[in-house]
Amino acid sequence: MDSSQFGDIDDESCRNFEAAVVLVGRRWTAAILLAIGRHAERFTDIRRHLNGITDPVLAQRLKELEGNNLISRTVIPTTPVQVRYELTERGRELLAGLAPLNLWYQKWHAADRAPVTPGTGGPS
Amino acid sequence: MDSSQFGDIDDESCRNFEAAVVLVGRRWTAAILLAIGRHAERFTDIRRHLNGITDPVLAQRLKELEGNNLISRTVIPTTPVQVRYELTERGRELLAGLAPLNLWYQKWHAADRAPVTPGTGGPS
């Protein structure tokens, strides 16, 4: 593999690559996408899957994802208002594109528990 | 696509997914991987590709990547010491796994310039 699928590195392709990965690399974002993909389509439902996320963060992520047309938001005017989130085609394709990454992680980190060290030990 | 390749969402698969994406989602990380994959194997060489990165950050990322066995560091004791970075198999596979994401980004954002909005508009 010579990274041909990334085109020339010059700067543009490199930046796009960065942008894509940073976009989805924000905390909770990928997990939310996955949850919605798994048909957790209500706010509370999603939150239930993402153990530990707080309401403000979830709401923010949801707005970001909607802003990027990765998910759609539908308001159903029932008694207490209901809101349904669904993946758009763009979102579905993103999630699909993320699958290899998930596979990669499982392949290399399936056995051990916390093998990936985000920081080399911590700055301070 | 029902996200079957992610297994059950319960919590573990979801977390792994998050971990994988967050790992590579840190600023510059993916771009560095790509640069090294494109055979920019010297410190200065890599920096040259990543327009805007600063030395301390690059050094930090390099250490993190090495710590995760995504790249290898070889010191060549020439006159001024030379250091060569290369992708490990793990790193190569990660990069390969990232390709679909890159493709996705290009598919949806090839035309326009800054379509992806990380933040909802900015806090302050």
Add this chain to the structure above:
DNA sequence: CTGGATCCCTATCGATACTG
């Protein structure tokens, strides 16, 4: 050339409380 050490600033995330 290849980084290390510092300082600072800001974005981001978490917690808590409140509302339609």
Add this chain to the structure above:
DNA sequence: CAGTATCGATAGGGATCCAG
């Protein structure tokens, strides 16, 4: 149920200067 408003803590990232 589905969020919003505020606040505070943290740590990540950038700039600059220094060293082997």
